[in-house]
Amino acid sequence: MSADLISVLVLVAIFAVGTWRPVNMGAVALVAAFLLGTAYFGLDTDDIASGFPASLFITLVGVTFLFGLARANGTVDWLVSASVSAVRGRVVLIPWVMFLLAAIITGIGAISAATNAILVPIGLAFAQRYRINPMLVGLSILNGTNAGGFSPIAVYYTIVEGALDKGGVQVTPTTIFLATFLFNLALNLVAFTIFGGWKLWGRTEQAQPDEDGSTDDAGAGGATTTLVGTRQRIGVDARITLGLLVALVIGAVGFDLDVGFLALTAAVLLIVFFPAHAKEAASGIAWNVVLLIGGIVTYVSMLQEVGVVDSLGNAVAGINAPLLASLLILLVGGLVSAFASTNAMFGALVPLTVPFVLVGDLSAFAITAALCVASSTVDSSPFSTGGALVVANTEKSKQDKVFRSLMVWGMSMIGIAPIAAWLIFVLPAS
Numbered sequence: 001m002s003a004d005l006i007s008v009l010v011l012v013a014i015f016a017v018g019t020w021r022p023v024n025m026g027a028v029a030l031v032a033a034f035l036l037g038t039a040y041f042g043l044d045t046d047d048i049a050s051g052f053p054a055s056l057f058i059t060l061v062g063v064t065f066l067f068g069l070a071r072a073n074g075t076v077d078w079l080v081s082a083s084v085s086a087v088r089g090r091v092v093l094i095p096w097v098m099f100l101l102a103a104i105i106t107g108i109g110a111i112s113a114a115t116n117a118i119l120v121p122i123g124l125a126f127a128q129r130y131r132i133n134p135m136l137v138g139l140s141i142l143n144g145t146n147a148g149g150f151s152p153i154a155v156y157y158t159i160v161e162g163a164l165d166k167g168g169v170q171v172t173p174t175t176i177f178l179a180t181f182l183f184n185l186a187l188n189l190v191a192f193t194i195f196g197g198w199k200l201w202g203r204t205e206q207a208q209p210d211e212d213g214s215t216d217d218a219g220a221g222g223a224t225t226t227l228v229g230t231r232q233r234i235g236v237d238a239r240i241t242l243g244l245l246v247a248l249v250i251g252a253v254g255f256d257l258d259v260g261f262l263a264l265t266a267a268v269l270l271i272v273f274f275p276a277h278a279k280e281a282a283s284g285i286a287w288n289v290v291l292l293i294g295g296i297v298t299y300v301s302m303l304q305e306v307g308v309v310d311s312l313g314n315a316v317a318g319i320n321a322p323l324l325a326s327l328l329i330l331l332v333g334g335l336v337s338a339f340a341s342t343n344a345m346f347g348a349l350v351p352l353t354v355p356f357v358l359v360g361d362l363s364a365f366a367i368t369a370a371l372c373v374a375s376s377t378v379d380s381s382p383f384s385t386g387g388a389l390v391v392a393n394t395e396k397s398k399q400d401k402v403f404r405s406l407m408v409w410g411m412s413m414i415g416i417a418p419i420a421a422w423l424i425f426v427l428p429a430s
Contacts, residue, residue, distance in 0.1 A: 102144030157173065338410055381409075383410070
């Protein structure tokens with residue numbers, strides 16, 4: 001049995017055990033990485049542990065810690081109320097406002113992790129306060145991030161363009177941006193339909209959640225309650241928190257500073273000067289999500305370390321049928337990107353498409369647009385930074401449900417997005 005097949009079967013077993021028994025799937029993945037890595041691939045534990053996503057760990061801990069403080073001192077309540085007032089209380093617009101904000105922030109050059117870290121906690125606070133399905137708000141932000149991710153100055157597009165330039169292939173930036181934006185816009189409309197967006201039509205105000213945290217749709221038929229006033233007085237700690245959040249956005253977007261470290265720094269400063277909510281905020285750090293995501297990513301990183309991912313890519317590149325090869329490249333991009341770095345996938349897979357483009361078998365625009373969509377759409381899986389942030393910032397009573405829903409959505413995107421992109425872009429251009 002080949003190493004590739006064994007690795008995939010073990011990954012399937014990880015999901016099976018984590019679903020069958022009440023054990024954190026990340027813990028199962030870490031054990032699998034240890035056993036398979038040492039016993040089969042001959043790695044030492046340092047090599048295996050080096051795949052743990054330290055940057056993602058800092059992002060998850062820092063962001064959930066900071067926004068735990070922001071919730072406790074009333075900052076998030078004020079932001080949510082002020083934002084809803086800005087759209088004149090039309091709850092149906094909230095997911096689309098989040099979509100556009102994410103597209104704009106990413107489109108002007110912020111890395112996707114920074115955009116998600118800034119918007120997801122606030123967006124999920126909207127979901128809890130106004131009884132919107134957290135999947136709808138979370139996916140709107142993730143889809144918006146991808147919609148803006150391929151603007152001519154965005155990080156994703158810069159990586160793709162660089163890989164194409166090395167192979168002597170040129171594409172028009174605006175056409176790639178327009179194609180990927182429209183695809184993600186259409187995808188978000190699908191999410192809007194599936195996760196109850198149309199039920200929000202006509203709703204202008206929505207009751208706050210019950211004390212037990214439940215968020216049923218009792219108010220959907222038109223019953224209204226008073227929104228929290230946007231002019232309510234907030235304390236000094238909340239005002240300083242607002243200032244720190246602004247500084248976080250400026251640092252992440254304007255100066256490309258790490259959003260996780262920025263958030264952690266802001267949280268520590270707040271606790272030093274305003275310690276009243278320290279215990280409450282610390283208990284809000286999503287340690288279970290950190291373990292879950294960290295374990296899965298560590299396992300996939302081990303597969304990259306031993307060459308399993310490269311082996312799959314090279315096997316695809318050796319196929320002589322361009323249309324079939326392009327479809328398989330898109331599927332590999334979707335599969336691996338769901339668990340690993342999307343940036344790394346672009347760097348690894350874009351060069352595989354260059355030979356087909358140079359000999360005229362594939363359109364440069366078509367395969368590039370399709371690969372951009374296939375490798376980024378799966379970022380909605382709970383094992384990506386954005387998906388992990390959605391799970392981590394969902395109210396605790398709903399985290400398991402949201403995780404399962406993101407699993408279904410993200411895993412389905414592994415197949416749906418590449419095939420849809422191939423049918424929309426590649427096949428008509430062949």
